[in-house]
Amino acid sequence: MSEKLSKILLYIILALIFISVTATYYKTIVQRDFEIINDLEENLTE
Amino acid sequence: MQLLYCPWEAASFVFISSNVPLLINYSHFIAIFSALAVGLLIFFNNPKLIISRLLLIFVILFSLWALLDVSLWATNDPALVMFAWSMQVLIEPLTYAIAFYIFYIFAFKSIPNFKLNLAISFLLLPLIILLPTTYNLESIALSSCESIEGPIAKYYTYILNLIFIILIFVTAVKALRITEKHRRRVLLLFVTGLLTFLLSFTSGNIISSFTDNWTISQYGLFGMPVFAFLIAYCIVQFEAFKIQIAGAQVLVVVLWALVCSLIFVESELLKIIAGLTLVFTTVAGYLLIQSVRKEFEQRKEIEDLALKLQKANDRLKVLDKMKSEFVSIASHQLRSPLTSIRGYASMLLEGSFGKLPKKAEEAVEHIEKSSSYMASSVEDYLNVSRIQAGNMKYDYTDVNLSQLTKNIVDDLRQQAVKQGLLLTFKSNLKSQGIINADIGKTRQIIHNLINNAIKYTPHGSIKVTVYEKVHPKRILVDIIDTGVGMSTETIEEMFNKFERADNAHNINTAGTGLGLYIAKKMANDMGGDISAASAGEGEGSTFSLEFPLKK
Numbered sequence: 001m002s003e004k005l006s007k008i009l010l011y012i013i014l015a016l017i018f019i020s021v022t023a024t025y026y027k028t029i030v031q032r033d034f035e036i037i038n039d040l041e042e043n044l045t046e
Numbered sequence: 047m048q049l050l051y052c053p054w055e056a057a058s059f060v061f062i063s064s065n066v067p068l069l070i071n072y073s074h075f076i077a078i079f080s081a082l083a084v085g086l087l088i089f090f091n092n093p094k095l096i097i098s099r100l101l102l103i104f105v106i107l108f109s110l111w112a113l114l115d116v117s118l119w120a121t122n123d124p125a126l127v128m129f130a131w132s133m134q135v136l137i138e139p140l141t142y143a144i145a146f147y148i149f150y151i152f153a154f155k156s157i158p159n160f161k162l163n164l165a166i167s168f169l170l171l172p173l174i175i176l177l178p179t180t181y182n183l184e185s186i187a188l189s190s191c192e193s194i195e196g197p198i199a200k201y202y203t204y205i206l207n208l209i210f211i212i213l214i215f216v217t218a219v220k221a222l223r224i225t226e227k228h229r230r231r232v233l234l235l236f237v238t239g240l241l242t243f244l245l246s247f248t249s250g251n252i253i254s255s256f257t258d259n260w261t262i263s264q265y266g267l268f269g270m271p272v273f274a275f276l277i278a279y280c281i282v283q284f285e286a287f288k289i290q291i292a293g294a295q296v297l298v299v300v301l302w303a304l305v306c307s308l309i310f311v312e313s314e315l316l317k318i319i320a321g322l323t324l325v326f327t328t329v330a331g332y333l334l335i336q337s338v339r340k341e342f343e344q345r346k347e348i349e350d351l352a353l354k355l356q357k358a359n360d361r362l363k364v365l366d367k368m369k370s371e372f373v374s375i376a377s378h379q380l381r382s383p384l385t386s387i388r389g390y391a392s393m394l395l396e397g398s399f400g401k402l403p404k405k406a407e408e409a410v411e412h413i414e415k416s417s418s419y420m421a422s423s424v425e426d427y428l429n430v431s432r433i434q435a436g437n438m439k440y441d442y443t444d445v446n447l448s449q450l451t452k453n454i455v456d457d458l459r460q461q462a463v464k465q466g467l468l469l470t471f472k473s474n475l476k477s478q479g480i481i482n483a484d485i486g487k488t489r490q491i492i493h494n495l496i497n498n499a500i501k502y503t504p505h506g507s508i509k510v511t512v513y514e515k516v517h518p519k520r521i522l523v524d525i526i527d528t529g530v531g532m533s534t535e536t537i538e539e540m541f542n543k544f545e546r547a548d549n550a551h552n553i554n555t556a557g558t559g560l561g562l563y564i565a566k567k568m569a570n571d572m573g574g575d576i577s578a579a580s581a582g583e584g585e586g587s588t589f590s591l592e593f594p595l596k597k
Contacts, residue, residue, distance in 0.1 A: 002160040009160075009167050016174045021136070023178040028129040035185035036050050036124055037194070 050124060052191035057120035066119045069264055074112045077270035081105040083299040084274040097151050104144045111137045112267065124186045131193045136177055138251070139203050142210035143170065145240055149214050153221035153233055169209065173202060192260070200255060207248040214240060239276030243269035366434065374431040377424045384424065387417045426560040430543065433567045440484040440572060444596060447488070448479040448512045451523050454492050455510050462500050468507035469500070475514055479521050481593040483572045488593075491565045491576070495525050495589050498561065503529030506586070519595040524588060531585040537578050541566045569593075 027033045057063035085105030089098045114130040114137070121127060143166060150158050157163075176182055182198040193199075218237040222230055250266020253259075391414035394402060402410065432438040455471040462469035473479075481488075499508045506528030514521045532540065543563045566576045574593035580586065 003157065005160045006157065006163045009163055013167055013170065013174070016171070017136070017140075020174045020177045021133070024132045025129060027178050028132065029125050032049075032125045034124070034128050034183070037185050037187045038050065039187055039189045040053055 050188055052122040052124065052127075052188055054122050056122050057117070060117045060126075061113070061120050063120035065122075066116060067261075069261070070116060070119050073264040073267040074116050077267040078109045078112050080274035080299070081108050081270050084277050088277075096157075097148060100144055100148045100151065104141060104148060107137050107141045107144065108270065111141065118191075122191060124188065124191065127191050128183055128186055128193060131183055131199075132177055135182055135199045135203050136173065138248075139170065139173060139206035139210070142207050142244060142248075145244060146210045146213050146217070149237060149240055150217055152236060153217060153225070169206060173198060173206065192258070195255065204248065204252050204255070207244070207251075211241065211244050211248065214244070235276050239273040242276075243273035245269070246272075370431040370434040373427050374435070377428040377431070380424050381421070381428070384417055384421045388414060388421060391417060426564060429564045429568075430560055433564065438568070438571065440487060442482050442572075443485055444480050445483050445485050445488055446479060447481050447521050447523065447593060448473045448475050450485070450489060451492055451510060451512055454489065454496060458493070458496050458500060461497075462508065465500060465503075466505060467500060467503055469496075469510070470507065471510045471512075473512045475512060475521070477514060477595065479512065479514065480596045481521060481574075482596045483574070483593060484568075487568045487572065491569055491591060492523060494561045494565045495523075495576070495591060499525050499527040499529065499587075499589070502587075503527045514595065515592075519597070520592050521595050523591045525591075526586070526588045528586040531583045531587055532578070532580040533583055537580060540578065541576070 054065045055063065057065070082105055085102045089102040092098045111134055114134050118127055118130050118134075121130075146166075147158070158166075176198050179196075181196045183193045184196045185194045186192065187194060214237065218233065218241075221233055225233060246269030247266040250263040254261075254263035391410050393399065394410045395407065395414060429438070452471050452473070455469060459469050496508065496510060508528075509524075509526045511524045511526070512521065513524070541562050543560065562576070569576050569591060572593065574591065576592075577590050579588045579590075
């Protein structure tokens with residue numbers, strides 16, 4: 001029983017990690033939704 | 047849309063950039079190389095073991111962390127820095143958690159209970175849930191391309207790391223108390239390697255995080271080769287994962303990686319030294335692997351053979367027991383009709399059914415003689431099966447050995463005279479010569495020995511002497527004949543089952559080769575012994591029966 005519950009717990013944690021990583025990827029890489037402190041005298045622009 | 051980048055050139059293939067110092071390549075790639083070498087070799091040698099799988103996940107996560115770290119040094123894209131940094135924040139405590147599980151399973155050979163798993167899950171929850179938020183990473187400074195850490199990245203991950211290190215330490219103390227001496231050394235080496243790595247890794251990161259000097263954290267990675275080396279040592283020395291060959295390979299691979307990495311050092315002389323060392327290490331490593339493989343294969347072969355022998359031996363024991371049981375049953379079945387045959391033959395000869403014609407009398411005499419021999423053989427087989435089954439029963443009483451021997455000599459004298467032999471008896475005893483033995487069995491032994499002497503002495507004499515030894519107090523019966531004698535090889539084997547002297551067949555064709563075996567076994571069981579001596583074939587023999595004197 002303890003082993004079964006531990007397995008369920010592991011799957012929940014893995015699912016949460018997957019959601020969290022996806023959200024982080026979406027926020028940082030896709031949306032680029034974070035604050036940039038521009039401490040350069042001249043910004044490099046593309 | 048205007049995108050902001052850090053003030054250096056973009057990295058090619060995420061990891062390659064002039065912005066990455068040599069030390070970073072040196073520390074990261076050795077660590078990745080040695081970690082993957084250990085993890086993959088252990089996994090592929092025993093993929094079904096849960097600990098092998100966990101170790102593989104552990105080294106993959108660690109390698110991912112190290113690669114993300116290299117990319118952080120190389121890239122000039124703030125988005126990639128924020129993502130990679132976040133992933134590092136997540137991966138680091140997960141690596142520690144897995145390290146704890148690896149050690150727990152290694153030490154106790156079982157997974158932790160549900161309560162402990164639940165507690166660990168709750169500890170990890172804030173980290174997982176708050177990962178995409180500003181509680182983890184607040185912002186990024188463009189000049190250095192470094193993230194400004196929030197409370198999760200700055201404090202919580204390190205608290206988690208320390209909790210897992212403490213958990214491993216407590217588990218190790220608990221496990222070391224209950225394991226046996228041999229395994230204790232393996233556990234100690236394993237936990238030393240693991241804690242060296244985890245402590246150096248976490249302390250490097252904590253110092254870097256608080257001082258904002260991320261070069262310091264690179265030194266923490268040198269704990270990984272130490273960990274890999276100790277695991278490999280455990281494998282080779284103590285068969286910790288039952289894959290000694292892989293252990294030797296890992297040792298060599300790690301050593302090779304370490305030497306190889308010296309090439310990164312900017313000095314021409316060092317490059318030459320490293321190159322030479324590399325050649326030496328490769329040759330030494332090859333020889334080491336070959337020798338370990340050879341030894342391992344030989345040992346495995348011997349183990350397999352021993353196992354086969356054991357099985358064959360067990361099978362033989364069963365067969366021998368079955369054979370003894372069969373002989374016992376068969377002999378019992380034969381004995382009853384034989385008694386009847388002998389009885390009627392004897393009555394016929396005595397004239398109980400009237401006078402027999404001369405020719406018929408001769409035939410009945412043959413029947414009587416043959417059935418007597420057959421009865422004696424059946425009795426021998428029965429005795430052997432009783433001895434082998436451990437069912438031989440002895441009824442101990444006080445026996446006057448000298449008197450008993452004299453009676454037997456008197457009984458057999460007529461037979462000896464018939465063969466033209468002189469059978470004499472002499473007693474040199476000073477005491478009464480009383481032994482504690484089964485009188486029937488003792489009689490059988492002495493009868494057998496003297497009877498043998500008569501059978502195998504074509505002419506001459508047989509002297510039976512009873513005497514005693516003081517130290518230790520024993521009584522002996524010597525039967526000395528002038529018969530066919532025996533070679534030394536025959537003497538050594540003649541007390542075995544179905545063994546007869548080479549020249550015995552010429553004189554007595556009917557013997558079963560069981561008489562002496564039974565006699566010696568019975569004498570041994572009663573605390574006595576029988577020995578034989580002869581000067582050689584044709585030189586006569588001496589058989590000595592001895593028993594401890596009754597105190």
